[in-house]
Amino acid sequence: MHTINSRKPHLPMQLDTRDLRLVTTVARTGSLTNAARVLHLTQSTLSHHLARLESRVNKPLFFRSGRRLTLTSVGDCFRAAAEPILERIDSMEQDLANSNADARAELRFATECYTTYPWFGSIAREFKARYPNVDLKLITEATARPLLELDRGSIDIAITSSRLRDRKLQVHELFSDELVAVVANDHPWARRKRIALEDFRNTQFFTYSAKPMDSDFVREILLPAGVVPQKAVGIQLTEALFEFARANLGAAVVAKWAVANVLDSGNLVSIRIGQNGIQRNWKAAWMRNHRSAKMLTVLAKLLCSTGGFRNTNLK
Numbered sequence: 630m631h632t633i634n635s636r637k638p639h640l641p642m643q644l645d646t647r648d649l650r651l652v653t654t655v656a657r658t659g660s661l662t663n664a665a666r667v668l669h670l671t672q673s674t675l676s677h678h679l680a681r682l683e684s685r686v687n688k689p690l691f692f693r694s695g696r697r698l699t700l701t702s703v704g705d706c707f708r709a710a711a712e713p714i715l716e717r718i719d720s721m722e723q724d725l726a727n728s729n730a731d732a733r734a735e736l737r738f739a740t741e742c743y744t745t746y747p748w749f750g751s752i753a754r755e756f757k758a759r760y761p762n763v764d765l766k767l768i769t770e771a772t773a774r775p776l777l778e779l780d781r782g783s784i785d786i787a788i789t790s791s792r793l794r795d796r797k798l799q800v801h802e803l804f805s806d807e808l809v810a811v812v813a814n815d816h817p818w819a820r821r822k823r824i825a826l827e828d829f830r831n832t833q834f835f836t837y838s839a840k841p842m843d844s845d846f847v848r849e850i851l852l853p854a855g856v857v858p859q860k861a862v863g864i865q866l867t868e869a870l871f872e873f874a875r876a877n878l879g880a881a882v883v884a885k886w887a888v889a890n891v892l893d894s895g896n897l898v899s900i901r902i903g904q905n906g907i908q909r910n911w912k913a914a915w916m917r918n919h920r921s922a923k924m925l926t927v928l929a930k931l932l933c934s935t936g937g938f939r940n941t942n943l944k
Contacts, residue, residue: 646718648682649711651675652690656708660696666796669918719923734763736924739771739778740788741845752931760924772865773839779914786925788932790845790909799922801913801929807885808846808907810834810900811870813877823901826854833860833879835870846882850907871897884909 654664661679665672683690690704700708753765771778775787779798793800812818818828829851838844841861851858862879864870870881871891888899913929915922 643685646715647678649715651678651682652704652707653711653715655679655691655698656700656704660698662696667917723923734760734921735766736760736763736786736921736928737766737768737784738786738788738928739768739775739784741772741775741790752928755931756928759927763924773843776914779916785919785921786913786915786928788911788913790911792849793912793914797917798914799917799919799925801926801933803911803913803929803933805908805910808850808882808902808909809885809888810902811874811881811883811888811891812879812898812900813875814896814898816874816877816880816898818880818900819898821900823903826851826856826903829858829861830856831859833862834858835862835864835873835879835881837863837865837867837870837883839863839865845909846907 650668651664654667655661655675658664658667661672661675665675668675679690686703686707688703689701690707691698692701749767756763756765768778768784771784771787775784775789776791776793776795778784779787780795788803810818810824818824835841836844836846841847841858841863844861844863847858847861860879862873864873867883867887870883871888873879874881875896882902885899888897891897892899913925913932915925919925
């Protein structure tokens, strides 16, 4: 008597890269809502896609707890196999893009900083080694409003210390620095170890922004503290800020790393602002749907790993 094999024959699941990206993105973000933002699809589309995929696999890939999704053991095996495949595909696409020596691209960036860029050389060298056909271009006209220019498409990546709330942006944390006041050695503040925010209410001071009320120091530090300055002046050249301070015309508010060299002369003094200092948190931001998001991530990681503004002889 012949025994009948009741096991169903194995049928190919016909997986594609969309399936792989769906599972890895949901696993990373924890929900279909978050994954939909990253993949630029509707939640409904992703839900149907996931249901069809689990039907083909014939096993659930995620546990559902409200809107929260966590991987099952099968889903975790799927993710572990998918991630190196996607990395290879991304790498292959980049290699193919770089293999065309005649094709050159341009990566436009801007930073909320009117000082020099001593950190740029080492970062640019490493970036060019990875992307020889991509030219880095600093868009100085976007310095005052890099986030606005980013939204307009005038630049590809913004280096900013502003608070970011726009969900359209991909944000990569970089580093922090401290804002200090710089005054002449005969200024009334010169012998003080620190000054309070209230001291800026009626004291003339200079900031980087052309419109001082738009500067991050005024907009995000003074105004939330209830201090409305009456004598803020915008000067977009670091050297000019120091010269105005040296002439005892007021206090310059600058990054601590930018002032170290000028203090050697002895006619300028750096003073901490507030009890613990004013820290700015810098981050890189770009549009989530940018076609070269992987390349922008590489640039952001270079900025972070090298310390950016921090690793200069100006600190």
